[in-house]
Amino acid sequence: MGSMNEPLRKLRLDEFIPYRLSYVSNLVSDAIAETYRSLFGLRIPEWRLVAVIAEGPMTQQQLCARTHMDKVTVSRAAAALVGRGLLERRANDADRRSHHLQLTAAGTDLYERIAPKALQLEAEIFGGFDEHELKTMERLLDRVEQAASAAARRQEQGEDK
Amino acid sequence: MGSMNEPLRKLRLDEFIPYRLSYVSNLVSDAIAETYRSLFGLRIPEWRLVAVIAEGPMTQQQLCARTHMDKVTVSRAAAALVGRGLLERRANDADRRSHHLQLTAAGTDLYERIAPKALQLEAEIFGGFDEHELKTMERLLDRVEQAASAAARRQEQGEDK
């Protein structure tokens, strides 16, 4: 491919998919964050932790892997939840640097009120889609994830050292 | 619809679309931000301004509308670009509170180097998709935007005052 006929497509911000994706994603995040905040007093990282720990006790490390959040973010969210009595730390005999985090009774209770609300919110925002469209969306997100991770990895390597 | 058979679907974070959307969108944004930063020394808001102003001179107000960015963000990005000599302010005779912003020669030059790179990056990340999938993606984003904006508006109203 020569450099002759490249600029076939013009660049318009509102047709640039990365921009569209970022903008729409932020709209959704803001709407959801506001709901969690006002109804349950939770921030997004906190709610994510609750959602994942509801599946079973886990160390922060495992939470990092499951939520794709930074360990600092996880640390802060966990501290906040423990402080509010929603989460408790149990000694991890296999490794005393870490603890198993699990929901308290209050935490489980909260989770059971949050989960349906979360699914309802999702339905409100994505509800107009039929099964096929949703599947396409999920597949596309998976593939974009692959491609973007690859791009990021390429950058890390090519960059400095 | 009664409250009987609601929890048909279980909540799993990695199947929760708002989470997936946020995560993937951030991956893409980070990859792109890093490229703009390392190649052109621009942050995302700055590059967005350049992209839009390339279409013609404009006030910050109009930029806010076109980019969906906060006026503070636009103000800062514009100041940075003016400081780097990529943008210049021309008096707006119709309203002396604002200025018309336009690219300098250096700014136009930069734009012409950035635009193809941006499209190339987009192609790298979304390139595996066929025409039909891309169209579906765009349509879905449009509809999600509508739904999320509506949800946000609902919250603003229902909230306090």
Add this chain to the structure above:
DNA sequence: GCGATAAAGTTTCAATCGTAACTATTTCAC
């Protein structure tokens, strides 16, 4: 075992972002 290196989590710090307060100008009611 013992010292070096790595890993789990926390704390510190700097960057980024948006709300609120502020300045300057404009618009509108009268």
Add this chain to the structure above:
DNA sequence: GTGAAATAGTTACGATTGAAACTTTATCGC
């Protein structure tokens, strides 16, 4: 015209976030 309310843009401030440094415990080579 004149004062009140609105608007364009900037500045100040608080919240959130991740990178880097740090502490504690584990692991690995010998």
